[in-house]
Amino acid sequence: MDCLLFEEKRERERDINFVGGRMVLVACFTGTAFRHLPWLVPHNRKDIFDSKKKRTVSICSARLQDNFTERLGFIGCGHMAGAIIRGFIAAGIPGDLIHATTRTQLSADNAKQLGVGHISSDNRHLVESCDMIFLAVKPQSLDPVLRQLRESVNSEVLYQKLFVSIAAGKTCEQIASQLGESNRVRVLRVMPNLPVAVGHVAGAYCADRHVDPKDIDRVVKLFSLVGQLEQVDENCMEAVTALCGSGPAFVYMFLEALADGAVRQGLNRKVANRLALEMVYGASKLAKKDDLHFAQLRNQVESPAGTTVYGTAALESGHFRTAIIHAIQEAVQRAKQL
Numbered sequence: 001m002d003c004l005l006f007e008e009k010r011e012r013e014r015d016i017n018f019v020g021g022r023m024v025l026v027a028c029f030t031g032t033a034f035r036h037l038p039w040l041v042p043h044n045r046k047d048i049f050d051s052k053k054k055r056t057v058s059i060c061s062a063r064l065q066d067n068f069t070e071r072l073g074f075i076g077c078g079h080m081a082g083a084i085i086r087g088f089i090a091a092g093i094p095g096d097l098i099h100a101t102t103r104t105q106l107s108a109d110n111a112k113q114l115g116v117g118h119i120s121s122d123n124r125h126l127v128e129s130c131d132m133i134f135l136a137v138k139p140q141s142l143d144p145v146l147r148q149l150r151e152s153v154n155s156e157v158l159y160q161k162l163f164v165s166i167a168a169g170k171t172c173e174q175i176a177s178q179l180g181e182s183n184r185v186r187v188l189r190v191m192p193n194l195p196v197a198v199g200h201v202a203g204a205y206c207a208d209r210h211v212d213p214k215d216i217d218r219v220v221k222l223f224s225l226v227g228q229l230e231q232v233d234e235n236c237m238e239a240v241t242a243l244c245g246s247g248p249a250f251v252y253m254f255l256e257a258l259a260d261g262a263v264r265q266g267l268n269r270k271v272a273n274r275l276a277l278e279m280v281y282g283a284s285k286l287a288k289k290d291d292l293h294f295a296q297l298r299n300q301v302e303s304p305a306g307t308t309v310y311g312t313a314a315l316e317s318g319h320f321r322t323a324i325i326h327a328i329q330e331a332v333q334r335a336k337q338l
Contacts, residue, residue: 068093070222073130074100075123075145077111080166081136083197087226089115090199101126124152127161132218135165135175139338142167146178159184162215166190168241169338171234172208186211188219190229191240194248201227202247204240242331250327255280 072088074081077100089095095115101123102108111119120126127133127149137145142165149158158180165175165187176185188211192203201223207216223229232240255276262272287297302309315321 068097070097070132070218071130072098072132072134072222073126074098074116074134074136075126076100076134076136076138076141077102077107077116077119078136078138080192080194081134082110082114083194084134084136084166084192084226085111085114085116086197087199087201088222090197091225093225099126099130123149127153128157130161132162132164132222135163135167137167139167139169142170142175143178146175150179155180159186161186162211162218163187164190164219166192167338168245168335169238172206172211176208176210182208183210186215188216189234189237190219190223191237191245192223192227192229193244196223196226199226201229203227203244204230204232204237206232206234206237238332238335239328241335242328246327246331250324251280 072093074085077085081100085098085100088098094117096117098116099118099120100111100116101121102111102119103121108119118126118129123145135142135145163175163179163186165172166189168191170189172187172189173182176182176187179185179187186208188205188207190203190205192201195201196203203223205216205219205223220229230240255273258276258279259269259272262276263269267275283297287294290297298312302312
């Protein structure tokens with residue numbers, strides 16, 4: 001696996017694409033010293049002066065370190081776990097280092113297609129074999145899984161493992177106390193989202209107070225291969241669940257509505273879908289680059305008495321922003337009920 005790394009004296013940016021199964025990554029880092037991504041080895045560095053932007057850009061290729069040996073175990077291999085696994089493997093993590101347990105043959109077949117090296121239905125064996133355990137079952141199914149692990153796995157073995165939960169609504173303390181002595185079980189919560197599959201996760205993490213900072217660093221470094229995680233207080237994790245976990249569905253509804261509106265005005269469906277997708281992608285990229293308040297960006301598009309301000313006024317009359325805010329609120333409340 002090779003990628004391209006770009007360094008410049010600007011706020012950090014990154015853009016990841018997958019071309020023919022190969023990760024191509026563009027990253028910008030604050031400061032003059034080259035800082036490669038965790039577990040990536042830079043080589044063939046070249047410095048190029050960008051006369052337009054008056055700065056020097058460093059370009060080099062990079063690869064995953066050969067000494068990456070973390071054995072990753074996934075209890076559950078549904079949509080989210082599958083997306084994480086797909087992103088990790090695309091980023092260069094060998095499938096032989098990934099273990100997964102499934103309850104159905106369909107899930108096992110899907111895991112095999114993803115490239116998972118070790119697939120079974122034995123959670124106890126997975127925990128004993130792996131270093132980092134992802135609790136990737138649905139929140140409603142988590143309690144029975146935790147009870148089974150506490151009853152079947154030696155407690156000293158459990159205390160040696162790092163557990164990473166992606167289940168909504170379950171706190172680190174709740175998970176740790178169900179696995180054993182809560183002050184000895186190491187648990188982090190991570191809320192990723194489905195774009196992790198294409199190397200563009202947006203999410204957050206929080207850690208139990210008993211987790212060693214080195215363990216937190218292990219998880220953050222791992223996910224840096226597929227995007228960015230923000231550290232938040234645990235009482236904000238449900239808000240992250242709604243914004244990042246559920247957010248893609250809200251964006252897809254918006255894209256669908258945009259395309260439907262254009263089709264209603266006579267545009268071809270396939271063309272409308274493509275244009276809607278590219279428009280939202282480009283608008284997001286510009287917003288990230290300019291780092292302005294979203295209202296400022298909107299105002300840049302709204303000319304006096306122009307088409308855009310008539311359209312945004314129609315959205316306001318339809319309570320567009322209120323509906324989105326209410327959707328986040330409802331998703332948060334549901335996450336708290338799980």
